Amino acid sequence: MATVMETKHAPENQAAVYVFEAPVRIWHWTHTFSILVCAATGYLIAYPLPSVGGEASQHFLMGNLRLIHFISSYVFAIGFVVRLYWAFVGNRFSRELFLPPIFKAAWWEGLWYELRFYLFLTREQRKTPGHNPMAQIAMWLFNVLLGLVMIGTGFALYGEGLGLGSWADRLFGWVIPFFGGAQNTRMWHLMGMWLLIVFAIIHVYMAIRADIIGRQSSVSTIISGWRTYKDDLP
């Protein structure tokens, strides 16, 4: 076993790969920040803080929380659109987020392998310069699909305040009857926040785990953009 592996040692196997270009990295951290701000302010919209004293004219607490939520939502949504644009002009890794290659048998084989790997059924560790198939599907579900759901429900609710005929109402107003009314739309939007929290917990865990015990860099990659490897095996 050891001899077989030794024959595969080669310096090119350890060559770093530039995976996340600057716009992708900037998007990642802007996205992270906007989710944090949206989740915090959104939770306080669902469960407002204890009442402030004095006259209503002296305060604008809810109004400001909602304002921050809306600004942060715009950052989220515009970031999403810019990120989508970058999938067209960026490197090959920039498309992984939007288009998991589900029609390739190798991708499904990779997914099966990742499943076994994370269930401790295999010790074999593969190198993946971009996202592995399991990460791709998670990214697609939670960042593309859930991202669109949050943008759709969010702007539909925002359009309620802007009024009938506003741009948000014309583009996203159909979402409200689709979810069965404004109250349901709000609750699904709140549910989306929880799903993003679930994603964040698992995402951060996996990134740190991969960095510590994996064969390749992970946390530093989303900071510097470079995927480096700890060994020179294939």
Added chain:
Amino acid sequence: MPVQETFYEVMRRHGITRRSFLKFCSLTAAGLGLGPEFAGKLAHALENKPRTPVIWLHGLECTCCTESFIRSGNPLAGDVVLSMISLDYDDTLMAAAGHQAEELLEQTIEKYDGQYILACEGNPPLNEDGMYCIQGGRPYVEKLRHMADHCKAIIAWGSCASWGCVQAARPNPTRATPIHKVILDKPIVKVPGCPPIAEVMTGVITYMIAFDDLPELDRQGRPKMFYSQRLHDKCYRRPHFDAGQFVERFDDEGARRGYCLYKVGCKGPTTYNACSTIEWNGGLSWPVKSGHGCLGCAEDNFWDKGSFYSAVTDFGVLGDVEADADRVGAILAGAAAIGVAAHAAVSVASHLSGSKQGSKENG
């Protein structure tokens, strides 16, 4: 009853003066949010157009729509509209009964085929071939279908006819079904609310019979003139919401000071209706003004959305299991955290044993 008779003639016949008639026209035009020139247009239409008959049917309902309608805040509007519509068929308001009343329906179809407006209060239950609502010896759904076949347009009064309301609440044993899911081939105006506001009802019906057209409707088929904004958008307690001043309990200082009722479950922010502007009983009051949150009675399925006293409500994802987003979300997030911790522990153990093996292998 000559077909040519106009609304104006009918009103005059009922002892309404021309002065009152013109007042009604300007009031209704204002109520409908139409420009000043429409008072004249409305008067002209009512003076010259042949009267459109209105048939008012009652399915599974509580008659709160009728009760609201006959208590229109402006008695003039009520009188005028009632005199316009009660002539034909409304089994709650008309004098005729039994076979005599049912005959009126056939007479209307004969005389005004394709011309009358069908106002539906309540909805038909479809289970057991509609046996849960029998009128004149046959299921209501048959009567509804028969009358709808010959009508020009339908007004779905109230949340029952528009969405289903209480009788359609889970598990809906009679399969009470809103009008638009039973009658598919006629234009339908939904006027939801449990009941709808009287002035909204008279406004909608006057618009339809005067202009011979449907009012402009929103995506869900409600007249935009009354249902384009949420209660929250025009609520007089909105400044307290924006300031962050909330009633926490119904007996606290905030309640005494008239703070926002959002935290005690007011559904104003998600309910489309005109309560906060038109108010009820002639502008006397409305739920929020009386210190209680809005229940959201004009919204689809409001009965099945969990507590009336919570801002965050159930949304029935898990079928009959009551669950709100936070409970499901917190369980998922908790499961994710525990799962991650467990996975991390196994990872460390596995990695340690693996690296021992690996160091042996790599020698």
